[in-house]
Amino acid sequence: MSAVVPPSGFASLDPLVRPRSVAVIGASDEPARIGGRPIAYMKERGFAGAIYPVNPKRATVQGLQAYPSIDALPEAPDVAIIAVPAALAIAALDDLGRKGCRAVICFTAGFAEMDDAGALAQLEMTAVARKHGIRLLGPNCLGVFNDAIRFYGTFTASFEKGWPVPGRIGIASQSGAYGTHIFSAALDRGIGTQVCITTGNEAEVALGDVLGWMAQAPEVDVICAYAEGIRESEQFIAALDLARANRKPIVMMKVGRSQLGGAAAKSHTASIAGDDAVTQAVLDEYGVVRARTTEEMLDIAYAATRRIYPAKNTLGVLTVSGGAGVLISDAAEAAGVAMPPMPEEAQAKLRALIPFCAPRNPVDCTAQVTNDLKLISTFAESVAADGGYTSILSFWSQTAAGRSLGPKLHEIMKGVREAYPDRLWVMSMLAPNKVREYEADGWLVFEDPSRAVVAIEAMGRFGAAFAKARTPQAAVPLPQVALPGTTPSEAVAKSLLAAAGVPAVPEHAASDSEAAVAAAEAIGYPVVLKILSPDIVHKSEIGGVLLDVADADAVRHGFGLLLDRARQHAPAAKIEGVLVAKQIKGAVEMALGVFRDPVFGPVAMVGLGGIFIEILKDVSFRRCPFDTAEAERMIRSLRGFPLLDGARGRPKADVAALARALSALSAFAAAAGPRLAGVDVNPLLVLPAGQGCYAADAVIELA
Template sequence: MSNTDLQSDLKSLVPLFKPESIAIIGASSNPAKPSGQPLVALTQCGFKGHVYPVNPNYRTLLGLHCYPSLTDIPGPVDLCIIAVPARMTLTALEECAAKGVRGVIIFTSGFAEVGNEGAIIQQQMTALARKTGMRICGPNCMGIFSAQNALMANFAVTELPDKVLVPDYLGFISQSGGFGVAIYEMIKEKGYGFSHFVSTGNEANLEFSHYLGYMAADNKTRVIGGYLEGLKDGQKFLQAADMALANNKPVMLMKAGRYPASAKAAASHTGALVGSEKVYSAVFKQKGIIRIDNLEEFLNMLSIMHSGKIPCGKRIAILATSGGSGVMLADKCAHYGLDVVPLQEETRLALAALLPDFASTANPVDITSAIITQPGLLEQCAQIVIKDPGVDMMIVAYWTEFGNRSILNQMIRVEQSTNKPVFNLIWGPEKAAQEAMHYMNNNLIPAGREVDFIIKSMATLAEYHIFVQSRKETTMLGPEIPINAREKAAVLLNNLGPGTRLSEHTAKQVLRAYGIPTTREQLATTMEEALAAAETIGYPVVMKIESPDILHKTDAGGVLLNIRTPEEVTTGLHQLLNNARVYKADADIKGVLVQQMLPDNGIEMIVGISKDSTFGSTVLVGLGGIFVEALEDVALRVAPVSPLDAQEMLSELKGQRVLDGLRGRLPADKQALLDIIQRLSRLAVDFPQIAELDINPLIVFPKGEGACAADALIAME
């Protein structure tokens, strides 16, 4: 599905967020019940549309005519809330379909989350929605809140917030009802207004990604947050994330399940290195999703972003009222990847003119306790530092006393006078610090007490800005793929059964079709062919057993290096065949592969393709050789991989210094490596039926000398 198709698909969500009429099946007037809360809230909070309670046990509810059934309602119904027992839910949903209701929210639980019987009923819901085009939120959800039209189609958000300092700010999606509501309440207390809040429930029809796409397209939503446990359709999520990126809307997600039990290792190195968590992390990096580990970070980032003052770089200035705290903050900044840069000479001279002799004008700036005896000193110094053209953001640490707002007001004026983010680190007795943070929050000034959360939040936002700008500014083009690559590879890959494994020789033919260099080689089935191949290729040569049933040839004694004479070819052939039979007696032996012996001046890398059940084909790169699984120094992205994605993959490797040249070695040909990553990406897109592909090792030679696939395997889905 293209982005255009997704946007068209999202139009069907309008009845859930902007209904003109709402029916509540199973309605009651008891605000303590899920069936009563939306009726009470909708009538009391100013919803402008029609509200139709449906319950055969009542004639009226809260002064509204109560209908015995949905079909008795005379006019159209845009949205229906179902709040009846599980045994009655499917019948109610069928009534909605008969009535022509376009959106349904099902509060009721007792479906896929409880066992097979419930799962079968939920599958029937999904089928009914697919057949009719009706959209379902839930079941087993808390519903939807939308501030734009006082839509209280839920049983958790039952009243409009008293304090909204930043209206129409945050859209939030949660796959946990209770946890999501707890997050809602804490964010609401800060005064950050919600555009929408959605509890997704079991996602029988509408999924997390639908709501993400809707909010990405919604002009009232500025920032999107969410609690995510897992996705059903990774491609839909990728499209929604692209929409958010295109519309300049940061997406901040808490992703649960960072440490699931390890899945069974796949046959290839690539498969063994790729797990669900690694793929999610890669997707977040690839699409600019901000991953948040806790609510404190989330709140800090919201406090910075509401004014649009996202740091445009990683250069930070520190102002502190003691030298020790400044040094500690500098250490923390370095830990989280921020640059505590030297201040310009002009800045330091201006500071020196104000500060006492025992202060420090270096970064971090120690302004000492003179701010107590010199009113206005903190503001003056902060204004000087934040104007330094080499500074992207600033953190100011100071002590506050209960009821003393003079210093706080100085920092409010500083923040209001600049377009750079300024975060206040407030220390002091508990009561005084809490009062100060509350005061700053009510003036929309970023402030907090927890050093790590504050600095990590600023670093994360700086990285986000750099990511967004890189996508806007890049003009890099990928390598030109041979015009008939797909056709050549199709001859070898199409019509293969599930689980089919290609031998090295055949796998390399696929690689060569896409312009990926491989070793020169010949397959020999007889001694004469092996001797002739060695003569043609030129000594020394490598000899390998060729069998789709022996994937890791080194483990089977199936590789011989540096074969220099015809006699060694003869001996080697017998040795390889004997080793293979001992290792796997029933292996399908295709022969012996005789190939060129590559020079030893290259770096062994691994590149490959793996298949993720959620997101589809992924492309991986890392340091290769026999230690690849032990080191696990790899980076991956979901196909297709852009030139910029490929560059970022290399920058993530801990061993990237090896590629840059280490201990006298020449720098590696990184452009050749980047080229191969993108060629593999194109292969993965063209043939999604590839379950695993390994090039290990890929020998990357010194800069300008290219790279060569020394070994390869392909397994089909």
């Protein structure tokens, strides 16, 4: 699917993030007050543009000429910061619009995060911003900084700890506290954040706009994002698509994953938390890596600063400790990083040098190498050249810090890396004093090798996503879908789905018992009989399904029995007869479904039937529509996939047909539009390979 970039384009945030002039409404002469901090910061750091304090009570603010009102400003500022009480904020926004200002950062709190009256005021604020075409950040936000131009439109106190150091991390955060926490934690590690944008209540500018701006801005190479809830999908999806196309990795912390967290997220903001599984599916789709902890976010962002993203990532490990090699192998398996063995000849070569080394991968060169430093070079070179790994993790524990060996090891490692600059070179060592030296040579350094492995895995995931962006898939063709006016019967639901490419079990409707017998004879025994009524959705609950109906007499008897049961349990229901269907045995039962996510629209689901879905939640989700290749990836990601793949002596199931049906269902849902509330195809019976799959039951729910 091609991304939909909003008409104005993400560059419409330029005045917010790259202004040439800044007005501060509610400017304070006190550098530590909210209305004083931006001015103090920009003065101290030398912002080159004009700063216009607005304060009716003062002639100057922090030594700058002050203006009594917005109207009195000498020009329309590129951006204005609103730092006045809530009661005055909307009027200030309107004044700014009339003055011609098109970008506003609103620090002021007391809106949707507070109460219903605040939410109403925020709606008014949005309307005023839209009326003037203002890009409005906030309210209730901590603002923006762009260190490249020394613009600090923020009242964060983080700078008390230090100014940003050089680097090209961009932070996009709904939470001001968390956004600046990331900035500060990165700073402590020497990782440079150039741009930080916090969106607060998102009355107008939302996280997607900010991600999109960063995706196209040269100030930013690597994006750290924090979200509590995604409020709109269009710009968000477009931003993820653009970031992927521009090879800018996004590492995201999306909180509210747990039930506990979900409850807290709702009490914290007015977010639509959405279904976490859907958010996860969208992030997966675009190769966004979701960090589980803040530390992991920083590890991944740090690793990404090398800008080496191997599309087919393999890990070679060179270790001076066999134990660490085992530990790293465990971590690689857990993270899903491939560690193919070294070629046999290379192993033989290394074994000839150190008989008791373990040269497979991990390549354990043993402490023996410390007696002959040339060996280190030979081993490292072999891992790179012979092994051909895209990522190389070298474990040296405290050896790297040694008084004698440390400097020599550094020189050797520097040389090897320079000979293979396209690899992701990672050092794991206990040598705090050496970290900056190795980093300066292009190495990543992690004390803990397990953390290094997690970061290396993420680089491969980014690489795979970027490669996918280069070979865009053909658009999924959408069928013509004409939904009926009211909830369709099972038969109608199945024929609608069959027309769209989700085949149904061969069946015929019969309005009397002899028609049922004729249908059964045409289909072949045994058959299944089901009551046919638009008013009875869950047939089995009233005994409305008969299995193993074996001959004509049984069909006649069953027909009467079903009608009796329907009259008894649902006397008001309109009865159209019975459905006569082929009984299929030996199939794997799957469940397909579609539901409408409030943010991301129709989402398709696939799972193995019964307990797999109900007890284990073993399902896979994806936004509709998607092609059969993606459908097959979803199917293969199920924990229960072995059941389709010949486990327990079964024949392999027709996964290709299942993937076609799932993709077709996704196209149906995309074509059907918002009146489609949901679809359940349960069970979908998947026969052995080559024999197809058939919907045995289907429910379509309309809004």
